[in-house]
Amino acid sequence: MPASRKSLVSLQDTPYYHCISRCVRRAFLCGQDKLTGKSYEHRRGWVEQRILQLAEIFAIDVCAYAVMSNHLHVVLHVDLDKAKSWSEREVVEQWHQLHKGTPLTQSFIQGDSLSKLKKRELAKQIIEYRSRLCDISWFMRALNEPIARLANKEDECKGRFWEGRFKSQALLDETALLACMAYVDLNPIRAKASDTPKDSPFTSIQRRIRAKLKGVQPKELMKFNHQDINENEKCLPLGMRDYIKLVEETASSLVNQDGEHMVKSERILMGLNLPIENWLRLCSRFTKMFKGPAGNLMALTEYCQRLDRRRRQGAANSAKWLSPNKDETG
DSSP states (O other): OOOOGGGTOOTTTOSEEEEEEEBOTTOOSSSBOTTTOOBOTTHHHHHHHHHHHHHHHSSEEEEEEEEOSSEEEEEEEEOHHHHHHSOHHHHHHHHHTTOOOOHHHHHHHHTOOOOHHHHHHHHHHHHHHHHHTTOHHHHHHHHHHHHHHHHHHHHTOOSOSBOSSOEEEEBOSHHHHHHHHHHHHTHHHHTTSOSSGGGOTTBHHHHHHHHHHTTSOOTTBOOEEOTTSOTTSOOEEEEHHHHHHHHHHHHHHHHHTSSGGGTTTHHHHHHTTOOHHHHHHHHHHHHHHOSSOBSOHHHHHHHHHHTTOSSOTTHHHIIIIIOOSGGGGO
């Protein structure tokens, strides 16, 4: 029996999660059906637009994404502090961007006078909405359900468009996070759909590269560390220029099947205490190496202990590829 979603999420250990949704049947999310010749490329825009829209609504940041022919990847950051900082009115306004809410929440927004009984009921609804707005399952539900309805309507069919459950993977340390982000951003390269990250449409890396040319960071995506970042603002553990350089050189190495193109990124990887060989392996086979949580052996052990999981899934690969200190494997 698959583990429940709650048993896979431990915000005490990490706020970062990699999620994957796949289509069922021969359903096409995007791409071209070679049997019929019908193109579904326009659906990529549906998905990307929805991902970026939800990033503005939920207290969940989008770190990376890639929209492929029959599946999608997103790397998410749950911002509990942001959710807690919202006023009651802000919570309801955010929720109303997704759903109409209830007559009670509509009355609240309109400024109607409420009885004590209705105020208590409203308080309960707001607690529920606040919880949902920082819940990965609700984020993925808000992403997948509208896309499924649009696709089924276009295909003139009914039934499931997505697999019943999306895959959720905890990213337990900075190296696992950055490697997973790069793995996601490099999906079109590995699929030989693109030759370079800047030519990889409907990916977060292309959006970041285009923003970099303008001297900014994309407002819809979680920002990388930079001197202009507010000290209270949460950010990714690397500079944007360094990350883009790292992904671009990794793409060249994957295309040419050698590590000679990683020379300029060696300094960045040294900061992560990670050999080039390990990095290229992670960026090529991340989800095959880690079916569950990913991180160094110590972080993986603590995560499993907190969730009372007897088996440390992926411990061998964690020790070999993400735990640079030999004494961690003992």
